Amino acid sequence: MNPNKEPVKVGIIGQGRSGWSIHADFLRSVPELYRIAAVADLIPERVRQSASDLGCRAYPDAESLISDPDIDLVVVATYNPTHAKYARMALRAGKNVLCEKPFGLAAADVDAMAADAKAAGKIVLPFQQRHYEKDFIKVREICESGLLGEIVRIRICWHSFGRRWDWQTSRAMAGGNLNNNGPHPLDHALTLFGEAEPEVWAEAGGYLRSGDAEDDLKFILRAPGRPTVEVELSSIHAYGQDRWYVCGTRGGLHGDEKHLEWKWVDFSKMPPRPLDLASTPDRSYNSETLEWQTGCWNAPTSEINPGAGAPPPTGPVEDFYRNLHKVLTEGAAPTVSLEQARLRVATMEKIRAAAGIPAMLP
Ligand SMILES: NC(=O)c1ccc[n+]([C@@H]2O[C@H](COP(=O)([O-])OP(=O)(O)OC[C@H]3O[C@@H](n4cnc5c(N)ncnc54)[C@H](O)[C@@H]3O)[C@@H](O)[C@H]2O)c1
Known part of the structure; x- marks a missing residue:
């Protein structure tokens, strides 16, 4: 067209x-x-x-x-x-x-x-505009780079504390945290999980909302050979935790939308440690100095990156719609394909089943 x-x-x-x-x-x-x-x-x-x-x-x-x-x-x-x-x-x-x-x-x-x-x-x-959030893109890049080794566990926290009383809190309106904000961290989670069908554990509760839908949700995605991804999407956290926490075999990452930091160890530059079953000398505990290497990222803003003539950073909505225009006019690949969208919706069904949230029939 x-x-x-x-x-x-x-x-x-x-x-x-x-x-x-x-x-x-x-x-x-x-x-x-x-x-x-x-x-x-x-x-x-x-x-x-x-x-x-x-x-x-x-x-x-x-x-x-x-x-x-x-x-x-x-x-x-x-x-x-x-x-x-x-x-x-x-x-x-x-x-x-x-x-x-x-x-x-x-x-x-x-x-x-x-x-x-x-x-x-x-x-x-x-x-799925939040697929273009810059912190998510950075986390994905670091995880996929191999810098942190094998990624064993990822935790994504969307924590807040507060009451809500609009239609998004009503089950009859298919409200609740899963349907409301859930598609965004779920999209991040399934991307980092590797676009595979997960086994799902979940629990949900409703505490501060006026309707009958959940405002506290935790789910865990697991499958052999994949990182275990935990997502907390909850409105009852007075002390919100880091949005991102990544645990890898060479290091880890943590941070939020504005700032991320990560550190890793290059074990190949350290002495090998073959298993030693003898009692340790002088009743000591195993100990060695780790040579940490570190990295960090700050969200680009026009203030931080004024660069002569540099365009201001684009936001996720703009990035999404610019891609969609290419999809419509040039046949470019979409941000999230229909197949990936199906995996996301099917995973939401599994989360509902695991957490005991009633199925939302159209
Ligand atoms: N992607 C995001 O970040 C994001 C952010 C906010 C909302 N949403 C989604 O957008 C949808 C709307 O949410 P909202 O927050 O804008 O709700 P809202 O209540 O602010 O607006 C919904 C509007 O739709 C109108 N409407 C409902 N049925 C209609 C119909 N049959 N014909 C014409 N108009 C109709 C209502 O009158 C209302 O003005 C929800 O599904 C929500 O999940 C997405």
């Missing part, structure tokens, strides 16, 4: 925190790549205001936007239970689709979307 590199014509369904504050906010800043052609929302004042600010067509519901023939890409930014329904409707109307997370509530949703996309010759992809 789009051989002349005309801007991609976008219709955004939902004009809330995501549809307006993330998608419209960015898309309006790159008119050479995308043009917001229409928005839809059930709240009349909201959609009127958006359409007037954006200079685009306004629709009172998802269905009427999907029927608009002059839209190339539909962004689904509605409540969680409706994502697959509107994504499929838009595909069947011959549109490409970018769907907010969670990208369906069951692997069967993804299979149905994939079948519709294939039949229509269109693409459907998850909005």
Whole structure:
């Protein structure tokens, strides 16, 4: 599509925190790549205001936007239970689709979307913008470099402390930490795990939220030959721990979104230590001096990296949408493929089963 590199014509369904504050906010800043052609929302004042600010067509519901023939890409930014329904409707109307997370509530949703996309010759992809977070990219680079040796265990903590009382805390709305923020650390976890099907252990609880969905979740992904990846996504941590903790056979890494540090030992430059079964001399304990080598990373900001004429660092939303434009116009590889999206949704089903969170049927 789009051989002349005309801007991609976008219709955004939902004009809330995501549809307006993330998608419209960015898309309006790159008119050479995308043009917001229409928005839809059930709240009349909201959609009127958006359409007037954006200079685009306004629709009172998802269905009427999907029927608009002059839209190339539909962004689904509605409540969680409706994502697959509107994504499929838009595909069947011959549109490409970018769907907010969670990208369906069951692997069967993804299979149905994939079948519709294939039949229509269109693409459907998850909005997985935090795949471009710079701390995650750095952690991945260090883990894959081999510097830390074999990666045995990774812990990812998304800790916070606070109450919440909106629809994202209600099971009937497919809320809860897993469906809400969970797709982001799960994407990071499965990438570092190596895109394989994991065995899953999980537990969940609800403590400070007003609805009945979980606000405290821990899950562990395991498989032979893979690092064990633990994820804590919890709103009851008054003392939040490091977002990243990596344990390898030559060293480790820890840190957060702004700063990471790692250290490693080169055992090949140290004396060999063959097993010695005799009692130790002078009742001593094994001890040797480790020659640590260290590295660190600071998140780029325009203040830290003013560099003459250097462009400001791009954010994850921009990086995601620039890639998506290449997917749509040049056939580039997507940020997270449909197959990877299916693995993520199927893993969410396993986490729900392991933690006793009721299945979220569409
Ligand atoms: N990727 C991210 O970082 C990110 C961030 C925030 C939200 N989200 C996701 O975006 C989705 C929306 O969340 P939100 O925080 O924007 O919620 P919100 O309540 O702020 O906005 C949702 C909007 O969708 C509208 N809407 C619902 N059903 C509709 C329909 N059938 N037709 C037209 N409009 C409809 C509502 O009226 C509301 O204005 C959720 O699935 C959420 O998980 C993703």
